[in-house]
Amino acid sequence: SGKINVELFSGDAPLTVTNFLNYVNRGAYTNTFIHRSVPGFVIQGGGYYLQGNSISAIAADAPVRNEYKLSNTRGTMAMAKTATGPDTATNQWFFNLADNSANLNNQNGGFTVFARVLGTGMTVVDAIAAVQTYNATSTLGADFSQLPLLTGNLTAADLILIRNITTVPVYPTSGASASVLTFTVQDSNAAVTTATLDQSNLVIAPSSTTTGTSTITVTVTDTHGNTASGSFTVTVTAAGAAPVVTTSPTSQHVTPGSSVTFSVAASGAGPLTYQWKLNGTAIAGATGATFAVTNVQAGNMGFYSVTVGNGGGTVDSDVAILTVATGSSRLTGLSTRGYVQTGGSLTPGFYLRGSGSKSIIVRAVGPSLSNYGVASPLSDPRMDLIPAGGSTSLLSNDDWGTNSNLPALRAAMPFPLIEGSKDAAALTTLSTTVNLGYTVRIVPSGTATAGIALAEVYDLDATTSPVQFASLSTLGFTGTGENVLTPGFIITGDGPKQLLIRAVGPTLSGTPYNVPGAVADPQFRVVPLGKDLTVASNDNWGGTMALQAAFAQTYAFALPANSLDAAAIVRLPPGGYTVQATGVGGTTGNVLVEVYDMDP
Numbered sequence: 001s002g003k004i005n006v007e008l009f010s011g012d013a014p015l016t017v018t019n020f021l022n023y024v025n026r027g028a029y030t031n032t033f034i035h036r037s038v039p040g041f042v043i044q045g046g047g048y049y050l051q052g053n054s055i056s057a058i059a060a061d062a063p064v065r066n067e068y069k070l071s072n073t074r075g076t077m078a079m080a081k082t083a084t085g086p087d088t089a090t091n092q093w094f095f096n097l098a099d100n101s102a103n104l105n106n107q108n109g110g111f112t113v114f115a116r117v118l119g120t121g122m123t124v125v126d127a128i129a130a131v132q133t134y135n136a137t138s139t140l141g142a143d144f145s146q147l148p149l150l151t152g153n154l155t156a157a158d159l160i161l162i163r164n165i166t167t168v169p170v171y172p173t174s175g176a177s178a179s180v181l182t183f184t185v186q187d188s189n190a191a192v193t194t195a196t197l198d199q200s201n202l203v204i205a206p207s208s209t210t211t212g213t214s215t216i217t218v219t220v221t222d223t224h225g226n227t228a229s230g231s232f233t234v235t236v237t238a239a240g241a242a243p244v245v246t247t248s249p250t251s252q253h254v255t256p257g258s259s260v261t262f263s264v265a266a267s268g269a270g271p272l273t274y275q276w277k278l279n280g281t282a283i284a285g286a287t288g289a290t291f292a293v294t295n296v297q298a299g300n301m302g303f304y305s306v307t308v309g310n311g312g313g314t315v316d317s318d319v320a321i322l323t324v325a326t327g328s329s330r331l332t333g334l335s336t337r338g339y340v341q342t343g344g345s346l347t348p349g350f351y352l353r354g355s356g357s358k359s360i361i362v363r364a365v366g367p368s369l370s371n372y373g374v375a376s377p378l379s380d381p382r383m384d385l386i387p388a389g390g391s392t393s394l395l396s397n398d399d400w401g402t403n404s405n406l407p408a409l410r411a412a413m414p415f416p417l418i419e420g421s422k423d424a425a426a427l428t429t430l431s432t433t434v435n436l437g438y439t440v441r442i443v444p445s446g447t448a449t450a451g452i453a454l455a456e457v458y459d460l461d462a463t464t465s466p467v468q469f470a471s472l473s474t475l476g477f478t479g480t481g482e483n484v485l486t487p488g489f490i491i492t493g494d495g496p497k498q499l500l501i502r503a504v505g506p507t508l509s510g511t512p513y514n515v516p517g518a519v520a521d522p523q524f525r526v527v528p529l530g531k532d533l534t535v536a537s538n539d540n541w542g543g544t545m546a547l548q549a550a551f552a553q554t555y556a557f558a559l560p561a562n563s564l565d566a567a568a569i570v571r572l573p574p575g576g577y578t579v580q581a582t583g584v585g586g587t588t589g590n591v592l593v594e595v596y597d598m599d600p
Contacts, residue, residue, distance in 0.1 A: 068110030189214035242313030243268030249320035329493025378451030388437030400425035519589030529576035541567035554596035
């Protein structure tokens with residue numbers, strides 16, 4: 001007596017395994033017996049079962065398609081079939097007692113191996129094969145010419161019975177009452193480590209703050225009682241500090257076809273690990289201190305960074321921007337979310353360059369923001385479009401539904417507004433011969449007091465339009481949390497764009513600007529839409545010659561060299577971005593955020 005454990009090859013013979021399990025699951029193989037034994041060749045069963053003292057044939061399902069793939073070597077289990085064709089196997093199976101590949105692999109389309117014997121199960125198979133066989137064809141029929149009988153008597157007690165066949169997992173699994181293999185674990189130093197088993201997964205954790213070494217021994221036992229053990233040591237040391245990035249990768253602007261290499265330097269207890277990322281997503285296989293991009297094309301533009309780790313934790317490098325000198329692009333939109341105080345305003349602005357006209361849509365969105373999770377939107381915004389340097393409104397709107405060109409306005413909207421809402425919007429065309437600069441003043445209207453508004457200015461012309469946005473700006477209050485002033489802009493096209501970005505606070509408070517309540521020390525960070533990445537940032541601009549030259553080039557007003565205003569030059573790939581302008585240390589106040597196009 002004994003057990004025979006087999007592993008089913010569902011990946012190599014899926015139809016055959018399913019066919020076999022259909023018989024198993026309905027109990028067709030209960031009290032079946034080995035009805036054929038050929039020494040040095042096979043033992044065969046699955047054809048007949050014993051009920052009392054009667055022998056009956058197992059009811060056969062439809063034949064299964066032949067799936068010969070694996071060789072009929074010793075210890076494998078294969079389907080029996082008739083000589084009439086390869087696709088004739090039903091319920092009978094056999095164990096290979098020897099390497100029968102030369103014969104069975106090449107006969108009748110090959111015999112389908114669908115399982116193999118595990119552990120010491122072949123000792124049971126071999127014991128069955130050693131039982132003397134008898135010719136019982138005269139009594140039982142042609143299938144019983146080599147019937148193994150324990151004492152040579154044709155009785156139920158002399159048959160080699162297989163009491164039942166059941167399915168169990170090889171490894172312990174949740175919900176299974178048994179498995180072929182079971183595991184135990186021993187831990188030599190519980191004060192240092194705690195070793196536990198979760199099914200077949202070994203979990204090792206430090207027990208406390210105690211350092212030292214522990215020997216972990218895992219023992220596996222199969223259903224035959226066979227065991228195997230393995231040991232290893234685990235050393236717990238005091239947790240070190242996370243690494244420190246000493247040199248982040250640098251941004252690069254290259255011509256198409258170039259090769260670039262990003263590198264990082266970090267200090268800390270080793271070994272250090274590296275994972276490079278593109279646009280915040282891990283790059284497969286990029287796990288060294290350097291990362292190379294060959295034959296750079298426009299599709300490689302993006303934001304590259306690396307996470308460096310050790311046993312003490314991980315740290316992210318600054319973002320390096322890769323841009324390619326190809327194509328062209330332009331600024332096509334300004335969208336600013338800001339808190340409009342009682343008696344205050346949110347004031348986006350823009351300057352045009354080129355000769356001709358520009359079609360734009362201007363919106364002051366308040367009530368419709370409630371559809372996007374904004375808790376405290378401005379209930380009734382009013383907007384006025386005012387030429388730069390002037391005070392008279394060129395056009396104004398309080399409720400967008402009052403526009404005479406409402407169908408065209410609806411069609412031009414980047415997202416719909418609530419019908420009948422008190423949001424404000426207008427569709428208009430501006431001529432550069434009349435004025436190049438404009439501001440949009442958004443204030444509370446009617447009974448509205450304060451709240452969050454979204455100011456939008458979008459270019460509706462084709463990319464070939466000779467008139468483009470030269471700069472975009474927003475003057476407004478920046479607070480904390482939901483009330484942080486967050487202008488956004490869009491770069492449209494297939495090439496990168498070099499920009500000057502500023503967040504001006506202290507300079508506004510003096511002559512000639514005299515803006516009340518200006519934030520004393522502004523800072524900003526630039527974030528691509530949909531990403532949690534800082535791709536550019538600045539706190540104090542530092543009075544550098546490069547920035548002074550950029551101010552002059554873009555006609556931006558000068559800043560005192562020692563001021564706490566913020567400014568940076570950055571080259572960005574096409575896409576949408578936000579500029580999050582805040583006061584250092586959580587301070588609040590009015591701030592002017594500016595985005596200047598530096599490309600010719």
